[in-house]
Amino acid sequence: MAIKRIFVVSVLCAGVLGGCASQGVQQLKDESASTVSTKITRGKSTKDDIRAAFGDPTETSFTDSGNELWRYRYTRSTAKAINFVPVVNMLTSGADVDKKELVVFFDDSGVVKNYSMQATKEEVKQGILPTN
Numbered sequence: 001m002a003i004k005r006i007f008v009v010s011v012l013c014a015g016v017l018g019g020c021a022s023q024g025v026q027q028l029k030d031e032s033a034s035t036v037s038t039k040i041t042r043g044k045s046t047k048d049d050i051r052a053a054f055g056d057p058t059e060t061s062f063t064d065s066g067n068e069l070w071r072y073r074y075t076r077s078t079a080k081a082i083n084f085v086p087v088v089n090m091l092t093s094g095a096d097v098d099k100k101e102l103v104v105f106f107d108d109s110g111v112v113k114n115y116s117m118q119a120t121k122e123e124v125k126q127g128i129l130p131t132n
Helices: 002-017 033-037 047-054
Strands: 020-024 059-062 068-079 093-106 112-126
Touching (some): 033 112, 047 093
Antiparallel strands (some): 020 068, 059 068, 068 093, 093 112
16 A cells, blocks of 8 residues: 555656756747748748747758758757656656647748748657556
């Protein structure tokens, strides 16, 4: 009975404390493909418009033809409750990971030629025993 009570208390504490971490461009946190499409217009939006809407890019690069690409990334990781259960967490643990990436392709005039917004959900598992 005491072990069951400790387990229940541990799980409840884990829910309250819920380990979360995020990194990257915070402006992408609440964005989706549909919300991004209201902020970017192909052939019209400029680098200044994109920077005003999303801040500085995570990464910039250039194509072979010299056109510029801006990448924006955001990741949020939420630890699973089992991570906070003593001893059990050595056998199995994990996290749910939400990732977002916005890629903006500019023409030689600095106007958006194309863009892409992707959101993915992943589950990271660790430990000796697999979790379901």
